[in-house]
Amino acid sequence: MKKLINDPEAVVREALEGLEAAHGDRLRVVYDPYVIVRADAPVQGKVGIISGGGSGHEPMHGGFVGPGMLDAACPGEVFTSPTPDQMLEATKAVDGGAGVLHIVKNYTGDVLNFEMAADLAKGEGMEVEAVITNDDVAVQDSLYTAGRRGVGITVIAEKICGAAADEGKSLAEVAEVCRTVNGQGRSMGMALTPCVTPGSGEPSFELGEDEMEIGIGIHGEPGRFREPIGSAAQVVDRLATAIVEDLPFESGDKVLAFVNGMGGTPLIELYIVYRELNRLLQERGITIERRLIGDYITSLEMAGCSITLLKLDDELTRLWDAPADTPALRVG
Amino acid sequence: MKKLINDPEAVVREALEGLEAAHGDRLRVVYDPYVIVRADAPVQGKVGIISGGGSGHEPMHGGFVGPGMLDAACPGEVFTSPTPDQMLEATKAVDGGAGVLHIVKNYTGDVLNFEMAADLAKGEGMEVEAVITNDDVAVQDSLYTAGRRGVGITVIAEKICGAAADEGKSLAEVAEVCRTVNGQGRSMGMALTPCVTPGSGEPSFELGEDEMEIGIGIHGEPGRFREPIGSAAQVVDRLATAIVEDLPFESGDKVLAFVNGMGGTPLIELYIVYRELNRLLQERGITIERRLIGDYITSLEMAGCSITLLKLDDELTRLWDAPADTPALRVG
Numbered sequence: 001m002k003k004l005i006n007d008p009e010a011v012v013r014e015a016l017e018g019l020e021a022a023h024g025d026r027l028r029v030v031y032d033p034y035v036i037v038r039a040d041a042p043v044q045g046k047v048g049i050i051s052g053g054g055s056g057h058e059p060m061h062g063g064f065v066g067p068g069m070l071d072a073a074c075p076g077e078v079f080t081s082p083t084p085d086q087m088l089e090a091t092k093a094v095d096g097g098a099g100v101l102h103i104v105k106n107y108t109g110d111v112l113n114f115e116m117a118a119d120l121a122k123g124e125g126m127e128v129e130a131v132i133t134n135d136d137v138a139v140q141d142s143l144y145t146a147g148r149r150g151v152g153i154t155v156i157a158e159k160i161c162g163a164a165a166d167e168g169k170s171l172a173e174v175a176e177v178c179r180t181v182n183g184q185g186r187s188m189g190m191a192l193t194p195c196v197t198p199g200s201g202e203p204s205f206e207l208g209e210d211e212m213e214i215g216i217g218i219h220g221e222p223g224r225f226r227e228p229i230g231s232a233a234q235v236v237d238r239l240a241t242a243i244v245e246d247l248p249f250e251s252g253d254k255v256l257a258f259v260n261g262m263g264g265t266p267l268i269e270l271y272i273v274y275r276e277l278n279r280l281l282q283e284r285g286i287t288i289e290r291r292l293i294g295d296y297i298t299s300l301e302m303a304g305c306s307i308t309l310l311k312l313d314d315e316l317t318r319l320w321d322a323p324a325d326t327p328a329l330r331v332g
Numbered sequence: 333m334k335k336l337i338n339d340p341e342a343v344v345r346e347a348l349e350g351l352e353a354a355h356g357d358r359l360r361v362v363y364d365p366y367v368i369v370r371a372d373a374p375v376q377g378k379v380g381i382i383s384g385g386g387s388g389h390e391p392m393h394g395g396f397v398g399p400g401m402l403d404a405a406c407p408g409e410v411f412t413s414p415t416p417d418q419m420l421e422a423t424k425a426v427d428g429g430a431g432v433l434h435i436v437k438n439y440t441g442d443v444l445n446f447e448m449a450a451d452l453a454k455g456e457g458m459e460v461e462a463v464i465t466n467d468d469v470a471v472q473d474s475l476y477t478a479g480r481r482g483v484g485i486t487v488i489a490e491k492i493c494g495a496a497a498d499e500g501k502s503l504a505e506v507a508e509v510c511r512t513v514n515g516q517g518r519s520m521g522m523a524l525t526p527c528v529t530p531g532s533g534e535p536s537f538e539l540g541e542d543e544m545e546i547g548i549g550i551h552g553e554p555g556r557f558r559e560p561i562g563s564a565a566q567v568v569d570r571l572a573t574a575i576v577e578d579l580p581f582e583s584g585d586k587v588l589a590f591v592n593g594m595g596g597t598p599l600i601e602l603y604i605v606y607r608e609l610n611r612l613l614q615e616r617g618i619t620i621e622r623r624l625i626g627d628y629i630t631s632l633e634m635a636g637c638s639i640t641l642l643k644l645d646d647e648l649t650r651l652w653d654a655p656a657d658t659p660a661l662r663v664g
Contacts, residue, residue, distance in 0.1 A: 002524040002544075002635055004601040006563040006608075011600065014564075018603030021610040022623050058599040192334040212334075231338045232346075264596040266632045267390040267660075268343065269336040271350030276338075278353040291354050295627075300598045301635065303334055328599075330662045 001201040008198040012055045012077055019062055023327045027065050030093070033086040036062040036073045041094045043071070047165040047174045048094030051103040051158055052087060053110055054079045056197065057218055059328030060155060060297045068324030068331065069162035071100075078197050078300075079219045081109030087117030091126060099127035099171030103157055103178060105150030106134040129171055131178040133157060135187045135308065137246040138215030138223045149217055152258050152308030153185035155296045156320075159329065163322035177319070181310060186243040189306030190223070190235055191216040191262060195299050204299075214238050218262075218299045232269070236276035239307045244284060249309060251285030256320060258291070258308035263298035265305055270294065273305050290320055296328065333533040340530040344387045344409055351394055355659045359397045362425070365418040368394040368405045373426045375403070379497040379506045380426030383435040383490055384419060385442055386411040388529065389550055391660030392487060392629045400656030400663065401494035403432075410529050410632075411551045413441030419449030423458060431459035431503030435489055435510060437482030438466040461503055463510040465489060467519045467640065469578040470547030470555050481549055484590050484640030485517035487628045488652075491661065495654035509651070513642060518575040521638030522555070522567055523548040523594060527631050536634075546570050550594075550631045564601070568608035571639045576616060581641060583617030588652060590623070590640035595630035597637055602626065605637050622652055628660065 005011050012034065019036065020029040026039050042048060051061045052074025061073035071094035076082035091100045100121070104114045111132060118128040133150035142149055157178050164177045191213045194203040204220030207213055212230070215223025230238075249255060259274045261267070270293055278288060289312055297306070310316065323332030337343050344366065351368065352361040358371050374380060383393045384406025393405035403426035408414035423432045432453070436446045443464060450460040465482035474481055489510050496509045523545045526535040536552030539545055544562070547555025562570075581587060591606045593599070602625055610620060621644055629638070642648070655664030 002541075002561060004524070004564045004567060004597060004605055004637060006565055006604065011604065014607050015600045015603040018605070018607035018610070021620075022603070022606050022625055055600060056598070058603075063599070192336070209334075229334060232336045233338055235336060263598045264633055264635075265336060266388070266595045266630060267395070267627070268347045268387060268632070271347040271354070271390075272338065272343065273336055273350070274354050275346050275350035278350070288353075293354055295599070298598060300600070301596055303596075303633065305336060 001196055003198060005198055011198045012075055030089060033083060033089055034075050035086055035090045035093060036065050036075065037093045038065050038071045041071050042096035044096045045098055046096050047098045047169065047171050048096055048100040049103065049161055049165055050074065050090045050094055050100060052082045053105050054081060056300050057297050063328030064158050064326045066326030068166055068322060069158050069326045069329065078199060081107065081113050084113045084116040084120060087114055088120045091117060091121045091128060095126050101161060101171060101174050101178065102128060102130040103154060103161065104130055104132045105154050106132050106147055107144045107149065108146060109144065127171055129175040131175055131182065133182045135182060135185045137186050137242050138188050142217055143221040151189065151218060152187040152260055152297055152306050153182055153310065156185060156256065156258060156308065156310050157181045159324055160316060160319045162324060163319040166322065181316065184311040185308060186246050187306055187308040188239045188242050189216050189304060190214045190239060191302050191304035192229065193264065193303040194220055195302040216304060218297060220299065232272045233276045236273055236280055240277055240280050243307060243309050247311065249286050249311060253286045254289040254312045255286055256290040256310040256312055257288045259293045260297055260306045260308065261295040262302040262304040263295055264301040264303040270305060277307060289317060333528055335530060337530055343530045344407055362421060365415060365421055366407050367418055367422045367425060368397050368407065369425045370397050370403045373403050374428035376428045377430055378428050379430045379501065379503050380428055380432040381435065381493055381497055382406065382422045382426055382432060384414045385437050386413060388632050389629050395660030396490050396658045398658035400498055400654060401490050401658045401661065410531060413439065413445050416445045416448040416452060419446055420452045423449060423453045423460060427458050433493060433503060433506050433510065434460060434462040435486060435493065436462055436464045437486050438464050438479055439476045439481065440478060441476065459503055461507040463507055463514065465514045467514060467517045469518050469574050470520050474549055475553040483521065483550060484519040484592055484629055484638050485514055485642065488517060488588065488590060488640065488642050489513045491656055492648060492651045494656060495651040498654065516643040517640060518578050519638055519640040520571040520574050521548050521636060522546045522571060523634050523636035524561065525596065525635040526552055527634040548636060550629060552631065564604045565608045568605055568612055572609055572612050575639060575641050579643065581618050581643060585618045586621040586644045587618055588622040588642040588644055589620045591625045592629055592638045592640065593627040594634040594636040595627055596633040596635040602637060609639060621649060
């Protein structure tokens with residue numbers, strides 16, 4: 001296993017210690033249970049926003065804690081849901097009296113545990129709403145998921161909801177913005193290689209030397225099909241066509257285009273993917289108004305990419321452009 | 333060869349087209365010869381700053397073109413020096429009447445071609461100064477290099493010199509700042525895996541399943557030695573001890589710590605590396621005042637990391653904190 005780690009059992013804790021050592025000016029880390037909290041939380045009168053999920057997808061979610069985005073994040077062990085006590089702790093830490101939004105990726109464990117945490121928080125008198133993201137068009141059900149998986153749109157939702165909360169919107173309004181983003185967003189990913197989890201030391205799945213998996217999940221869950229490795233143009237055609245035809249995105253639409261690296265793909269390749277995506281969307285009369293290119297929701301060192309499209313309107317564009325200042329994403 | 337590309341021969345051009353499609357609001361790309369130029373160049377009265385080198389190290393240098401950092405970048409083919417005509421074109425494009433600084437990584441081809449370009453530019457009446465970075469403590473000479481290689485400090489120098497130029501410093505003063513940064517900066521890298529260049533389709537070198545290479549170059553050039561893969565703590569001890577004892581950095585020093593991913597290393601591991609680096613420097617009485625963590629000077633999909641330390645003073649800290657707005661690095 002070729003990894004820059006010490007103890008496979010201590011990966012999450014030690015990475016959190018590194019995150020805190022690096023960014024202690026703007027976030028603090030609670031270690032029992034693990035929660036990454038914005039340094040100045042709770043912000044009085046602002047809706048608090050938290051998310052969480054298994055580790056191994058960095059910078060999501062901990063790298064998005066900061067002004068304009070998340071108030072707290074709950075990291076589980078690698079590819080493992082965080083626990084309700086983490087989510088309850090996070091909810092308490094960010095409740096500034098205006099309620100707390102839980103942004104939850106659609107994985108069975110995450111959903112159940114966030115539900116339990118919301119019930120506990122409500123029992124303690126806090127106001128909580130949850131929005132589940134399920135933007136992955138690849139498969140209807142999957143390992144660990146009933147319904148579609150929540151993937152790239154989650155990053156976008158965290159940014160846009162952070163801006164909505166900063167504007168003073170109510171919990172119901174911020175939750176509605178989150179539902180809109182999820183409803184107008186679609187994603188799909190692919191892998192050239194599996195990844196190796198530190199705990200197992202083994203590849204998350206097997207893939208032939210000349211094969212790629214289209215529709216991969218961020219934990220290596222099976223996608224739609226395998227085929228021989230194609231060109232970047234073919235890969236983008238597979239992903240973007242499925243995305244565009246699902247919503248559907250139509251001629252005249254303006255979109256935010258998010259080309260995401262899975263962790264082991266060089267940036268030079270992501271820009272080639274972006275070139276192909278730009279071309280395909282132009283051919284369909286769809287205009288990229290905003291874009292995000294880089295590694296934001298990863299699967300350890302997996303080579304591959306995902307594409308997320310969000311249909312923009314003036315409000316979503318304005319909220320996307322609003323300032324955010326987090327370790328992994330800065331806007332404005 | 334598992335890559336998201338179309339034609340191996342067209343990788344650089346197509347990535348440039350993607351870069352321009354994504355960031356055309358702030359940069360433009362010249363295609364014959366390849367130059368990435370800040371959209372509003374030349375900035376009248378400001379010292380122009382250019383750099384360049386082989387592609388495959390993205391986001392360096394093209395991702396650093398923008399206000400507060402580079403005015404232009406010259407991308408060669410993958411792991412291949414750019415040509416003098418690229419550098420001359422870049423120099424002309426950014427000359428706003430205050431002269432142009434060439435920041436050159438110490439590789440024989442880069443140095444010779446930048447020298448030739450500077451001579452040509454001077455022949456056309458432009459004022460040019462060149463500063464060569466050579467911060468890699470791993471080896472004295474190497475493949476493609478006489479003397480030490482130029483690596484991570486180049487990223488830092490581009491940021492700090494960009495700020496110095498924005499402040500209205502003269503060409504001689506900006507060049508002096510660049511020499512100071514290089515003189516007070518040291519780096520060393522390591523690899524867990526090789527990378528595969530698109531042109532060859534073959535690994536850049538061979539490394540056993542349980543081996544790592546300490547002191548690797550960014551083109552896979554040999555380092556100091558190979559040994560069995562150690563813990564993150566051992567890796568950091570190897571790299572940081574060599575760096576600290578070379579300058580030397582001493583108790584009481586304040587530093588900028590740059591933990592760089594080689595392209596295929598997950599961010600969760602880079603934060604573990606940062607944790608170890610922070611601990612080691614604390615033990616030596618050295619304080620990290622600023623930091624940069626992520627993939628900034630890469631070697632395609634190589635797994636591994638490098639560490640760069642820059643000894644800070646008040647001026648360098650102020651220049652580091654000044655605003656920069658480039659595709660890959662935003663400050664302020």
